[in-house]
Amino acid sequence: MAARQGRDAGGDGMRLRGKVAVVTGAASGNGRAIAARFAAEGADLVMGDLDVDGLDATSRLVVDAGRAALGRRCDVTLAEDLTSLVSAGAERFGHVDVMVANAGITNSAPFLEMDEATWRSVLDVNLTGVFLSDQVAARQMVAQGGGGVIVNVASIMARLGSETASNYAAAKAGVESLTRSAAMALAPHGIRVNAIGPGFIDTPMTQPIRDEPVIGDQLISRTPMGRMGSTEEVAAVAAFLASDDASFMTGQCVFPDGGFLLNWARPSQEVMEAFLRLQAQRQA
């Protein structure tokens, strides 16, 4: 079991050499960067998304990195689409070793005004889509003898509330919980399951809020590191979790968020001065 799960034995940074990784939502943003990083670390890629033109562009990145790419239209809310994606990968490459359940959407509305369809649309893609991706991949991994890795994409919103995106926050909290359940269920099969909870990352999903001066500035000012994260920084965490460098980690959620979840508030100049006065008084 897990004979294909190579460590970076050669020390050349190719921790995913010989692995076949499925990435959903690979046409854009985090999913595209994860596919490119996995290819750079030696994996062949099986990629699903609703946006086939975007998938073609990601496939070119994978091929440019010297790896094979299989891209297919796949709606993660449909089990049959995921089954045909994973089966196509297994048929083409002989095995599937990694699933990154990354596809996600936002569809926000104030809590009192959110209708059922808006609620369900996000739960369907962001939570049910992750459950189906994990289950379909795990069934393939078990059928091929066990061993494998699943990486679910959650969010800092898994740990926070939102007045305008209660559906998104609930779905992401669900992903973090599902990650624990799947990790317990799949550990006997040698399959590790972890999640990533990114903070404010520069992707097409966040472009409207990044470009809105009040919201964008506030999100950045609430991030202790004082900037957005890049998709490459999310992909680096995904590659770590997918590799044997994380061989004793399962059921965890790792947060590349620049410190956002520290619940940090930059003290005003006035507050800073009051602290300094207190300190001076104590020392006097």
Ligand SMILES: NC(=O)c1ccc[n+]([C@@H]2O[C@H](COP(=O)([O-])OP(=O)(O)OC[C@H]3O[C@@H](n4cnc5c(N)ncnc54)[C@H](O)[C@@H]3O)[C@@H](O)[C@H]2O)c1
């Ligand atoms: N950008 C951020 O700040 C941020 C922060 C935390 C978590 N995330 C999560 O990262 C993941 C990727 O988001 P992103 O920022 O790269 O957004 P993005 O919009 O750039 O990419 C999302 C991709 O998912 C695809 N997709 C949407 N619905 C789908 C479906 N039903 N089936 C298949 N594919 C579908 C889209 O076509 C798109 O290519 C999401 O799960 C998102 O919630 C993003």
